[in-house]
Amino acid sequence: MLDIKWIRDNPEALDAALAKRSAEPMAATLIGLDDRRRSVIQTLQDMQSRRNAASKEIGAAMAQKNAELADKLKAEVATIKDTMSEAEREEREAVAALEDALSRIPNIPFDDVPVGKDEHDNVVKRTVGQKPGWNHAAKEHFEIGEALGYMDFERAAKLSGSRFTVLTGPLARLERALGQFMIDMHTGEHGYTEVSSPLMVRDEAMFGTGQLPKFAEDLFKTTDGRWLIPTAEVTLTNLVSAEVLEQEKLPLRFTALTPSFRSEAGSAGRDTRGMLRQHQFWKCELVSITDAESAVAEHERMTECAENVLKRLGLHFRTMTLCTGDMGFGARKTYDIEVWLPGQDTFREISSCSVCGDFQGRRMNARYRGKDEKALKFVHTLNGSGTAVGRCLIAVMENYLNEDGSVTIPDALLPYMGGLTKIERAA
The missing domain is CATH 3.30.930.10 (Bira Bifunctional Protein; Domain 2)
Structure with a gap:
C-alpha cells in the first residue's frame, strides 16, 4: 500500500506511474478522500476541545453558584456528545473509504522497468x-x-x-x-x-x-x-x-x-x-x-x-x-x-x-x-x-x-x- 503523505506531495508522480501500468489516474480521488478524512477529524477534534472546555466551565459556574449558566453548559455538552457520535461514525467511514481506495492501487514501478502493455x-x-x-x-x-x-x-x-x-x-x-x-x-x-x-x-x-x-x-x-x-x-x-x-x-x-x-x-x-x-x-x-x-x-x-x-x-x-x-x-x-x-x-x-x-x-x-x-x-x-x-x-x-x-x-x-x-x- 502506498503512503497517502507521499501521494499528496507527489500527485503527478503517482498518476505517471499508474499510466505506465495502463491504469487510470487516481491522485485527485485519493487526495479528495484524504481531505474528507482530515475535515471530519478536525471537526471531531474541535468538538472534543469545546466539550472539554465546557466541562471546565460547568465546574466554575457551579463554584460560583450560577445554576442557570451551569444548566446551559450542561445542555451544550449533551448536544456535543450527541453530535460527536455522528461525527465519529463519519470519521470511521472516511478512514475506511481512504484505506479501501489505497489498498486497490498497485505499486510504483522502478524507473528502470521497461514500459509496456503486456x-x-x-x-x-x-x-x-x-x-x-x-x-x-x-x-x-x-x-x-x-x-x-x-x-x-x-x-x-x-x-x-x-x-x-x-x-x-x-x-x-x-x-x-x-x-x-x-x-x-x-x-x-x-x-x-x-x-x-x-x-x-x-x-x-x-x-x-x-x-x-x-x-x-x-x-x-x-x-x-x-x-x-x-x-x-x-x-x-x-x-x-x-x-x-x-x-x-x-x-x-x-x-x-x-x-x-x-x-x-x-x-x-x-x-x-x-x-x-x-x-x-x-x-x-x-x-x-x-x-x-x-x-x-x-x-x-x-x-x-x-x-x-x-x-x-x-x-x-x-x-x-x-x-x-x-x-x-x-x-x-x-x-x-x-x-x-x-x-x-x-x-x-x-x-x-x-x-x-x-x-x-x-x-x-x-x-x-x-x-x-x-x-x-x-x-x-x-x-x-x-x-x-x-x-x-x-x-x-x-x-x-x-x-x-x-x-x-x-x-x-x-x-x-x-x-x-x-x-x-x-x-
Whole structure:
C-alpha cells in the first residue's frame, strides 16, 4: 500500500506511474478522500476541545453558584456528545473509504522497468543453456506422462473436476524429488531458513501481501472464513507482520515447500490440457525481508538462487525483465524465469521474482529500527518461486525425453530417486 503523505506531495508522480501500468489516474480521488478524512477529524477534534472546555466551565459556574449558566453548559455538552457520535461514525467511514481506495492501487514501478502493455513488451535479461540436441520428435508432457502410464487426468477429474492431476509411481516420486532437491538447495547452499507454515490464513494475512481485497476471485475460501494460500509468499512474508525488527538482523530469508491453491479465474481456455495451469500445485517459495538499502541487491541474489535450480538440472532458460503492464500488483520490479519446453516449442514461466519495496511492509505494519535511530521504517519485502515444482516436472519430462518414450532422470535428482535412473513405461 502506498503512503497517502507521499501521494499528496507527489500527485503527478503517482498518476505517471499508474499510466505506465495502463491504469487510470487516481491522485485527485485519493487526495479528495484524504481531505474528507482530515475535515471530519478536525471537526471531531474541535468538538472534543469545546466539550472539554465546557466541562471546565460547568465546574466554575457551579463554584460560583450560577445554576442557570451551569444548566446551559450542561445542555451544550449533551448536544456535543450527541453530535460527536455522528461525527465519529463519519470519521470511521472516511478512514475506511481512504484505506479501501489505497489498498486497490498497485505499486510504483522502478524507473528502470521497461514500459509496456503486456508480455510482448518484456525484455530478455539473459539466456542460459541450450535446447536439447536430440533429433527425435518432441512431445508435450501430458503425451509423455499418459504414454508412460503414470499421469492420469480422467481419474483426477473424477475426484475433483478439471485442472487437477493424479501422478503415480515414478512420476509421483520425481515430483517429490524435485521439491526436496529445491528445498535442500535453498537451505543448504543459499542460506534460506526452511519454514513449515499453515496452508489456511485469515483475511489480514491475504491483505498484508496484497491478495485482498482486489484479487478475491482468484482465491479459494473455506466455510469458516479462512483462505487457502495461493503461494507460501502469504505465510512467509506475514511471519513479520505487526513486528518491529532490528536492522542488524536483516535480511531474513525464508523458504517453504507447500501446495498452492488458485481458482485460475479468467484463464478459461488457456492451458486446458495437462498440468501447466492447475488449481492445486506444489511450489518452493523464497521470501526475503530486508531494509531499504539492501532490497535491490537482494532481488538480484534471489533471482540467481532460483536460476541455480534450473542450471543444476541442466535446463535451458531465459530470464525476462517484466514490463510495467505485465508486473504483479505489489511489485516494483519483476524478473520472470522462463524454461524451454520442447513439446510446446517455446519458453514458459517457471519462476517469478519480485521486489516490492515497502508496499507489503506498510500493509502488514512490519517495521525495522536502524542502529542508533529512533524513527521506525517499514521493511522491504521480496518473493520468488524457487521454483514451481509442477512446471519443473514438465520441463524435466520434455527435455529428458528419450526416443523410446522413456525419461532420463537428471543427475542432480538421482540421490532422491532410490536408484532409479530412468522412467519407463509401466508394465
